Amino acid sequence: HHKLAEVDIYEKLPVPFGLVRFGVAPDHPEVKSYGAEDNRILGIPGENLSGVYTARTLVGWYNGLPENRDLEPDLSSETAVVLGQGNVALDVARILLSPLDLLRKTDITENSLAALARSKVKRVCLIGRRGPLQVAFTIKEMREMINLAGTRPLLDPADFMGLGDALKDAPRPRKRLTELMVKTALEKPNEKEAGRWAAATREWGLTFFRSPLEILPAADGKRAGGIRMAVTRLEGSGETAKAVPTGEVQELESGLILSSIGYRSLPIDPSVPFDPKQGIVPNILGRVEGAPGLYCSGWVKRGPTGVIITTMNDSFGTAQSILEDLQSGTLALSDSKGGFGSLRSVLHSRGIWPTTFTDWEKIDAVEVAKGKAVGKPREKVVDPQEMLQLIGH
Ligand SMILES: Cc1cc2nc3c(=O)[nH]c(=O)nc-3n(C[C@H](O)[C@H](O)[C@H](O)COP(=O)(O)OP(=O)(O)OC[C@H]3O[C@@H](n4cnc5c(N)ncnc54)[C@H](O)[C@@H]3O)c2cc1C
Numbered sequence: 391h392h393k394l395a396e397v398d399i400y401e402k403l404p405v406p407f408g409l410v411r412f413g414v415a416p417d418h419p420e421v422k423s424y425g426a427e428d429n430r431i432l433g434i435p436g437e438n439l440s441g442v443y444t445a446r447t448l449v450g451w452y453n454g455l456p457e458n459r460d461l462e463p464d465l466s467s468e469t470a471v472v473l474g475q476g477n478v479a480l481d482v483a484r485i486l487l488s489p490l491d492l493l494r495k496t497d498i499t500e501n502s503l504a505a506l507a508r509s510k511v512k513r514v515c516l517i518g519r520r521g522p523l524q525v526a527f528t529i530k531e532m533r534e535m536i537n538l539a540g541t542r543p544l545l546d547p548a549d550f551m552g553l554g555d556a557l558k559d560a561p562r563p564r565k566r567l568t569e570l571m572v573k574t575a576l577e578k579p580n581e582k583e584a585g586r587w588a589a590a591t592r593e594w595g596l597t598f599f600r601s602p603l604e605i606l607p608a609a610d611g612k613r614a615g616g617i618r619m620a621v622t623r624l625e626g627s628g629e630t631a632k633a634v635p636t637g638e639v640q641e642l643e644s645g646l647i648l649s650s651i652g653y654r655s656l657p658i659d660p661s662v663p664f665d666p667k668q669g670i671v672p673n674i675l676g677r678v679e680g681a682p683g684l685y686c687s688g689w690v691k692r693g694p695t696g697v698i699i700t701t702m703n704d705s706f707g708t709a710q711s712i713l714e715d716l717q718s719g720t721l722a723l724s725d726s727k728g729g730f731g732s733l734r735s736v737l738h739s740r741g742i743w744p745t746t747f748t749d750w751e752k753i754d755a756v757e758v759a760k761g762k763a764v765g766k767p768r769e770k771v772v773d774p775q776e777m778l779q780l781i782g783h
């Protein structure tokens with residue numbers, strides 16, 4: 391909507407697209423029609439034991455994020471625990487349980503495919519501190535989990551009885567999602583489904599009203615052996631209900647614990663305002679508070695929730711704010727702001743050669759060609775040095 395505008399996009403990594411390349415699951419290529427740096431921590435004892443990972447590092451590993459490429463997760467435990475009940479938790483559970491033949495056709499890295507082929511994980515327990523009416527995942531992803539080949543759902547019927555009243559005033563997406571879980575937990579499956587579930591060699595389940603207290607060490611004192619959780623109950627109802635401990639405690643054995651309790655943005659520079667509590671750049675409609683001329687968009691604007699379309703709409707909102715400020719004169723334009731041209735001279739004077747979009751296209755072509763050779767949409771280059779070599783830096 392502004393004919394003279396030129397937009398420069400700066401990216402930390404040599405390849406673009408952020409979480410679309412490094413977050414979105416490899417078996418969800420339909421949302422990668424095109425492309426938060428940290429995670430929330432549980433803050434409980436035992437988080438540093440081996441066999442404990444954040445979903446973010448596991449996701450980064452199977453998606454070829456350079457910093458996680460050498461993760462080599464220990465997948466020798468038959469039971470895996472995923473803490474959190476959002477869509478990332480479902481992504482991780484699905485990748486751990488998916489038949490290899492499904493994953494082989496995706497752009498998952500060869501290295502993680504080989505590790506998943508050796509994996510002993512047969513059961514994934516997704517643990518929520520609140521109840522079935524407060525899960526954060528969405529219906530499409532739950533349906534995909536229920537229908538996942540070679541696996542069966544383990545849902546405790548008691549968790550899903552008598553939810554009708556509470557559902558009456560719930561928004562439609564929540565109602566439909568709950569109905570799907572209720573149907574799966576309480577109704578007799580049809581013949582085909584019953585056969586599939588009976589033949590399944592892997593399984594997954596949802597455990598509610600458990601809040602993580604401590605990751606327990608195995609006998610060697612080094613690896614994770616299980617998790618101690620506070621049994622909780624809800625105070626209040628609906629989306630805003632709070633989990634409070636009942637005083638009861640429960641333990642669950644598992645050598646693979648993945649915390650999937652949300653991502654977290656990081657401050658970019660001391661000169662840019664940042665609210666560490668919310669993990670966002672404080673802003674009004676994308677206008678960074680206390681920094682006229684600076685705007686933000688995406689998870690750093692809103693917090694670490696929302697799908698790609700939410701993020702796109704959000705950036706259209708920020709662009710709208712910029713346009714309004716240009717029109718009203720609040721955003722002062724001056725020729726002295728050189729844009730990328732002047733930045734490039736500074737970088738070159740320091741011996742830094744940024745990769746350009748054309749450079750990325752060369753990396754992209756190599757990845758696609760490598761993938762084609764093994765029947766995948768692409769084989770990602772995971773080593774930044776190799777990326778730079780490919781573009782002649
Ligand atoms: C595991 C996972 C799976 C997901 N799956 C789906 C899905 O299936 N469908 C869907 O619709 N949505 C999905 N999402 C949500 C979607 O990925 C996000 O809504 C979206 O990517 C957020 O966009 P963003 O630009 O805010 O952040 P990001 O995508 O994280 O982009 C931020 C970019 O900034 C770069 N950067 C960071 N620091 C610096 C710096 N200092 N200097 C320069 N650049 C920097 C990063 O490298 C990155 O490229 C998923 C999210 C996750 C975490």
Ligand SMILES: NC(=O)c1ccc[n+]([C@@H]2O[C@H](COP(=O)([O-])OP(=O)(O)OC[C@H]3O[C@@H](n4cnc5c(N)ncnc54)[C@H](OP(=O)(O)O)[C@@H]3O)[C@@H](O)[C@H]2O)c1
Binds near residue numbers: 478602651
């Ligand atoms: N297929 C897709 O479309 C797709 C795939 C992946 C991600 N995404 C999107 O990306 C965004 C991020 O997903 P996400 O799964 O990382 O985050 P999320 O949706 O915010 O889910 C986080 C989960 O962790 C729980 N949690 C948070 N703090 C906790 C704690 N201290 N102890 C125990 N549990 C805790 C939350 O429970 P409470 O509710 O009790 O806080 C919730 O169940 C979401 O908007 C998601 O929809 C979409």
